[in-house]
Amino acid sequence: MSRWTIVALACAVVALLAGLRTTSGSAATAAAPDGKAIFASKCAACHQVGGTGLGPYPPLAGNSDVTAADTASLILTVLNGRSGPIQVNGKTFSGAMPAWKDQLSSDDIAAVVTYVRSAWTNRAPAVTTQQVAAARNPAALSGSQIFAARCATCHQASGQGTSAYPPLNGNPHVAAADPKGMIATIVNGRSGPLVVNGTTYNGRMPTWKGQLSNADIAAVATYVRSAWTNKASGVTEQQVAAAGPSVLSTVGASIYASKCAACHGANGQGGGRGTFPALAGDAVVNSSDPAGMIGTVEHGRSMMPSWKGQLSAGDIAAVATFVRAAWGNKGGPVSEQDVAAVK
Ligand code: HEC
Ligand code: HEC
Ligand code: HEC
Structure with a gap:
C-alpha cells in the first residue's frame, strides 16, 4: 500500500466513526430537528451561512427583529413569508421572503427560529413548537377586532380617516367590484399620492404580509368592504394569497x-x-x-x-x-x- 492509500483509508475510517457517533447521538435526542441544518439547507442561500445577508436579503445576525422579546411577528414572517420594504439596521430592503408553513413542520420552524435567535452574535431565548403551532392557527379573530387593533389608529374607528389617513368608509377603491387593488394595498402597503373622493393623501400604508395571516387579511378586508356605509362583497383567503409580492x-x-x-x-x-x-x-x-x-x-x-x-x-x-x-x-x-x- 502506498502512503497515500493508507492516508485515504485512515480518513475513511475517521469519517465512518464520526458518522456512527452523530447517528447514535441523534438517536439519543429522538427526532428533535436540527435548526442549524434546516438553516443551512433552507435559508442560507439567501441570508448566508453567517447570517450576514446579501444584496436584497437582510442580515439575521445582529438584527433586533430577530432577537426581539416578542416573537409573534418573527414567527409569522417565517410561517407566511413577507414582502415589501423593511428597515433593518437603518438600511431598506425590499424583496420577497418565501412562506415556509407548507414546507416545514411547527417543530422545524421552532428549531430554525431558535437557531437564528441564538446563532452568530445573537443571544435570544428559544421559541417553542407550541408558539409556532398557535401562530399557524390563530384563534380566528373577527375582521372588526383586527380592524380595531391594527387599522383604527390611522383610519379611525368608523373608517372616516383624518387629514393624513384616507377614509375607508365611502371610499370607491375599497368598495370596488374587483377587490384586487385594495387587497394588494393591504398585503404590500403603498405610498405616494393617492386621491380619494377628490382629496389627495400622500402617506405610507404599512405592509401587512407577515404581520397578519392571509386568513386575517381576508377577514379585515371583508370587514372594511362591508362596514359603515360600504356594501361590497367579501374577500377570500385565496384572493389574498393571489395578491403576490409587491411590485417595486x-x-x-x-x-x-x-x-x-x-x-x-x-x-x-x-x-x-x-x-x-x-x-x-x-x-x-x-x-x-x-x-x-x-x-x-x-x-x-x-x-x-x-x-x-x-x-x-x-x-x-x-x-x-x-x-x-x-x-x-x-x-x-x-x-x-x-x-x-x-x-
Ligand atoms: C429566496 C430567498 C430567501 C430565503 C430562502 C429565505 N429568506 Fe428570509 N427573507 C428574504 C427576504 C428578501 C427578506 C426581506 C423581505 C422584505 O423585504 O420584506 C427576508 C426576511 C426574513 C426575516 C425578517 C427579518 C426582519 O428584520 O424582520 C426573517 C426572520 C427571515 N427572513 C428568516 C428566514 C428563515 C428562517 C429562512 C429559512 C427557513 C429564510 N428566511 C429563508 C429572503 C429569503
Ligand atoms: C400607520 C397608519 C396606517 C395603518 C395602521 C393602516 N393604514 Fe391603511 N393607509 C394608510 C395611509 C397613509 C394610506 C394612504 C397611502 C398612500 O398615500 O399611498 C392607507 C391606505 C389604505 C388603503 C387604500 C385606500 C385607497 O383609497 O386605495 C386601504 C384599503 C387601507 N389603507 C386599509 C388598511 C387596513 C385594512 C389596515 C389594517 C390592517 C390599515 N389600512 C392600517 C395608513 C395606515
Ligand atoms: C425609441 C423611443 C421610445 C422608447 C425607448 C420608449 N418609447 Fe414609449 N413611446 C414612443 C413613441 C414614439 C410613442 C408614441 C406612439 C404613437 O405614435 O402613438 C410612445 C408611446 C408610449 C406610451 C403611450 C402614451 C399615449 O398617450 O398613448 C406609453 C405609456 C409609453 N410609450 C411608455 C413607455 C415605456 C414605459 C417605455 C420603457 C419601457 C417606453 N415607452 C420606451 C417612443 C419610445
Whole structure:
C-alpha cells in the first residue's frame, strides 16, 4: 500500500466513526430537528451561512427583529413569508421572503427560529413548537377586532380617516367590484399620492404580509368592504394569497432610466420636438384602468418599441407602477396579474 492509500483509508475510517457517533447521538435526542441544518439547507442561500445577508436579503445576525422579546411577528414572517420594504439596521430592503408553513413542520420552524435567535452574535431565548403551532392557527379573530387593533389608529374607528389617513368608509377603491387593488394595498402597503373622493393623501400604508395571516387579511378586508356605509362583497383567503409580492417602484425607476428615458425624457417630459410623447400628465398613463398603458408597453405602437419578451411581466408592472406615480401622475399601482391579463 502506498502512503497515500493508507492516508485515504485512515480518513475513511475517521469519517465512518464520526458518522456512527452523530447517528447514535441523534438517536439519543429522538427526532428533535436540527435548526442549524434546516438553516443551512433552507435559508442560507439567501441570508448566508453567517447570517450576514446579501444584496436584497437582510442580515439575521445582529438584527433586533430577530432577537426581539416578542416573537409573534418573527414567527409569522417565517410561517407566511413577507414582502415589501423593511428597515433593518437603518438600511431598506425590499424583496420577497418565501412562506415556509407548507414546507416545514411547527417543530422545524421552532428549531430554525431558535437557531437564528441564538446563532452568530445573537443571544435570544428559544421559541417553542407550541408558539409556532398557535401562530399557524390563530384563534380566528373577527375582521372588526383586527380592524380595531391594527387599522383604527390611522383610519379611525368608523373608517372616516383624518387629514393624513384616507377614509375607508365611502371610499370607491375599497368598495370596488374587483377587490384586487385594495387587497394588494393591504398585503404590500403603498405610498405616494393617492386621491380619494377628490382629496389627495400622500402617506405610507404599512405592509401587512407577515404581520397578519392571509386568513386575517381576508377577514379585515371583508370587514372594511362591508362596514359603515360600504356594501361590497367579501374577500377570500385565496384572493389574498393571489395578491403576490409587491411590485417595486424602485425597480421600475431603474428600468425607466435605462429603457424609456432616452425617448420620453428623464422627467417624463417627452422629447424629439413632440415625436416622443410626454408621459407626465398623459391621459393613457393616468387612466384608472391600466390596460391601455400596459398594451402600449407590451406591443409598442409606431416608433414606440414592443417590450414583450424583453421585459418580464414583473418588470412591466414595476415600470408602469413607477410611471403612473411619478411626476404628478396619479394612475395607481399595476400588479403582475394586471400585466398578465393584457394579451
Ligand atoms: C429566496 C430567498 C430567501 C430565503 C430562502 C429565505 N429568506 Fe428570509 N427573507 C428574504 C427576504 C428578501 C427578506 C426581506 C423581505 C422584505 O423585504 O420584506 C427576508 C426576511 C426574513 C426575516 C425578517 C427579518 C426582519 O428584520 O424582520 C426573517 C426572520 C427571515 N427572513 C428568516 C428566514 C428563515 C428562517 C429562512 C429559512 C427557513 C429564510 N428566511 C429563508 C429572503 C429569503
Ligand atoms: C400607520 C397608519 C396606517 C395603518 C395602521 C393602516 N393604514 Fe391603511 N393607509 C394608510 C395611509 C397613509 C394610506 C394612504 C397611502 C398612500 O398615500 O399611498 C392607507 C391606505 C389604505 C388603503 C387604500 C385606500 C385607497 O383609497 O386605495 C386601504 C384599503 C387601507 N389603507 C386599509 C388598511 C387596513 C385594512 C389596515 C389594517 C390592517 C390599515 N389600512 C392600517 C395608513 C395606515
Ligand atoms: C425609441 C423611443 C421610445 C422608447 C425607448 C420608449 N418609447 Fe414609449 N413611446 C414612443 C413613441 C414614439 C410613442 C408614441 C406612439 C404613437 O405614435 O402613438 C410612445 C408611446 C408610449 C406610451 C403611450 C402614451 C399615449 O398617450 O398613448 C406609453 C405609456 C409609453 N410609450 C411608455 C413607455 C415605456 C414605459 C417605455 C420603457 C419601457 C417606453 N415607452 C420606451 C417612443 C419610445
